Amino acid sequence: MIFDSYEAYRAANFTPKVCILGSGPAGMTIARKLGAAGIPVVVMEAGPREFSDESQDFYRGSTVGDFYFDLDITRLRL
Numbered sequence: 001m002i003f004d005s006y007e008a009y010r011a012a013n014f015t016p017k018v019c020i021l022g023s024g025p026a027g028m029t030i031a032r033k034l035g036a037a038g039i040p041v042v043v044m045e046a047g048p049r050e051f052s053d054e055s056q057d058f059y060r061g062s063t064v065g066d067f068y069f070d071l072d073i074t075r076l077r078l
């Protein structure tokens with residue numbers, strides 16, 4: 001089940017045992033494994049359903065040391 005707001009999530013009275021932050025491949029893989037094992041899990045995702053510049057701006061940052069690409073193009077916040 002997907003809730004589009006924290007209020008909607010609270011109203012559902014779902015009581016997870018585990019909370020995962022971020023619905024990327026890592027978070028979703030763990031959530032699916034836990035769910036398959038019968039462990040109630042909630043995934044909290046900060047980004048929107050579709051790409052947006054406003055959300056992506058949170059990923060702006062610089063790197064030091066070895067060269068790496070800009071942080072806001074090597075990660076997607078959605």
Ligand SMILES: Cc1cc2nc3c(=O)[nH]c(=O)nc-3n(C[C@H](O)[C@H](O)[C@H](O)COP(=O)(O)OP(=O)(O)OC[C@H]3O[C@@H](n4cnc5c(N)ncnc54)[C@H](O)[C@@H]3O)c2cc1C
Pocket residue numbers: 021022023024025026027044045046047073074075076077078
């Ligand atoms: C443009 C692009 C192309 C790519 N192409 C490939 C490819 O072809 N093949 C390949 O193997 N890999 C590719 N990658 C790399 C791949 O996407 C990453 O390795 C993978 O997404 C990392 O997974 P992750 O779950 O660790 O993190 P992410 O996928 O970064 O997931 C993190 C999630 O957490 C959310 N989040 C962040 N902060 C918070 C917060 N405070 N609270 C809640 N949620 C939060 C983010 O919105 C995001 O959904 C590509 C990456 C990019 C950016």
